Amino acid sequence: MKNQEKLLTIGQFAKLHKINKKTLMWYDEIDLFHPAHIDPDNGYRYYSYYQSAILETILLLRELDIPLGEIRQFMKNRSASTMHQVVQEQMKEIDRRIDDLNAIRNALQMHEQALQTIAALDLSALSVIKKEKQPLITVAIDQDTPFHTQVEMITAQTANSPIHHLHEARYGTMIAIEHLKNKDFSKYTQLFIEIPASDHEKEMHIQPAGTYIRAYYKDASRPAERCYERIFDFASQNGLELSGYAYEIILNDNVIDRLEDAIVQVEIRAEKTEERF
Numbered sequence: 001m002k003n004q005e006k007l008l009t010i011g012q013f014a015k016l017h018k019i020n021k022k023t024l025m026w027y028d029e030i031d032l033f034h035p036a037h038i039d040p041d042n043g044y045r046y047y048s049y050y051q052s053a054i055l056e057t058i059l060l061l062r063e064l065d066i067p068l069g070e071i072r073q074f075m076k077n078r079s080a081s082t083m084h085q086v087v088q089e090q091m092k093e094i095d096r097r098i099d100d101l102n103a104i105r106n107a108l109q110m111h112e113q114a115l116q117t118i119a120a121l122d123l124s125a126l127s128v129i130k131k132e133k134q135p136l137i138t139v140a141i142d143q144d145t146p147f148h149t150q151v152e153m154i155t156a157q158t159a160n161s162p163i164h165h166l167h168e169a170r171y172g173t174m175i176a177i178e179h180l181k182n183k184d185f186s187k188y189t190q191l192f193i194e195i196p197a198s199d200h201e202k203e204m205h206i207q208p209a210g211t212y213i214r215a216y217y218k219d220a221s222r223p224a225e226r227c228y229e230r231i232f233d234f235a236s237q238n239g240l241e242l243s244g245y246a247y248e249i250i251l252n253d254n255v256i257d258r259l260e261d262a263i264v265q266v267e268i269r270a271e272k273t274e275e276r277f
Contacts (some may be wrong), residue, residue, distance in 0.1 A: 007037060007046035017055055032072050033058055057083075064090050110170060114251045118263055126234050127214045128270070134207040136192040138174070143187065154191050170194045172249035177242050177268070180232075185223035192247070207247060212267045213240065220250055220262035227266060240270040 014021035027033040028045070033055060035045035054075070061071045066086075074082060139153040154171075171193040179187040192205065213234060217227035228246070235242050250262045 007048055010035070010045040010047065013047040013051075013055075017052065017059065019059070027058070030068065030072070032068065032075065061086070064093070066090075107169075111254065117265075118251055121216060121263065123216050123218060123263075125216070126230065128238075129212050129214050129267075131207070131209060131212050131267070133209040135195050136205045136207055137195055138190045138192045138205045140190055141188060150191060154193065158193060170249050172247060174245040174247055176245055180228050180242075180246060183225070185225045185228060189245075208244070208269060210269050211240075211271060213242070213270045215266045216251075217264050217266070218262065219260050220248075220264050221259040224248075224264065224266065227264075231266070231268060235270055239273050241273050242268050242270050244269045 008016065010021045010024055014024055024033070024035075024045070024047075028035060033051075036048040036051060037046040038044070039046070057078075058071060058075065061074070062068075066074075074086065137154075137157050139150070139157050141150055141153075171191070173188045174190040174192055175185075175188045179185075179189070190205070195204075213231055215227055215231050217224045232242070234240075246266055246268045249265045251265050252261070252263050256262060
């Protein structure tokens with residue numbers, strides 16, 4: 001074989017590129033990547049070192065999950081311009097995947113924080129916290145709104161939002177302070193989903209920044225009368241004026257099957273009475 005010393009065996013070439021030699025045989029069979037030389041006497045495949053760049057291009061495109069048929073067409077017609085087009089398209093796709101992975105990571109972090117809260121939770125505890133403003137997608141409901149209608153409404157509202165899946169965000173229900181003062185503890189007025197900061201905040205409900213009372217109760221199947229009574233007593237004793245809405249979120253909805261086992265977090269904005277005048 002002429003210039004045999006410049007060629008690599010299939011095993012050497014496969015090892016150089018950290019792949020199985022069966023992969024090289026398969027690429028040859030499907031007309032994607034051929035050896036530089038095949039010994040006519042024994043059928044052994046040999047590859048030129050200068051084929052490395054071609055193979056690495058194929059391996060890169062495979063890592064990007066581009067179908068083999070598309071890779072084959074690209075390799076037969078590759079040029080600087082077509083390679084540039086592929087690079088640009090794949091960079092956009094990678095950016096999209098990064099955004100998706102970041103959303104998943106944020107969702108996992110959110111669930112982890114909720115689980116940590118539950119593990120150390122004292123259901124009788126009340127706390128005063130500071131919150132930044134939070135944009136919310138909301139849909140109006142009342143006691144006569146069927147559950148399937150609620151689902152359809154919230155689905156429609158989130159169709160064009162930054163949220164692709166509900167597990168990416170916290171969601172819950174809202175009840176106006178006026179209803180709580182009238183002891184209408186089941187008169188929920190809105191469903192909400194928290195979303196990232198948006199250019200369309202003027203069209204959304206904004207949970208305002210400020211001081212909030214945070215409390216918890218168990219069993220979302222029944223009105224939270226006792227929880228709200230404790231919140232109102234705490235506010236009165238500490239010179240706090242409640243306003244706006246109570247925001248309820250179930251912290252453990254991904255690990256329970258019954259509403260009776262739900263642990264609900266409640267937040268209500270509360271300001272010092274003298275600060276309102």
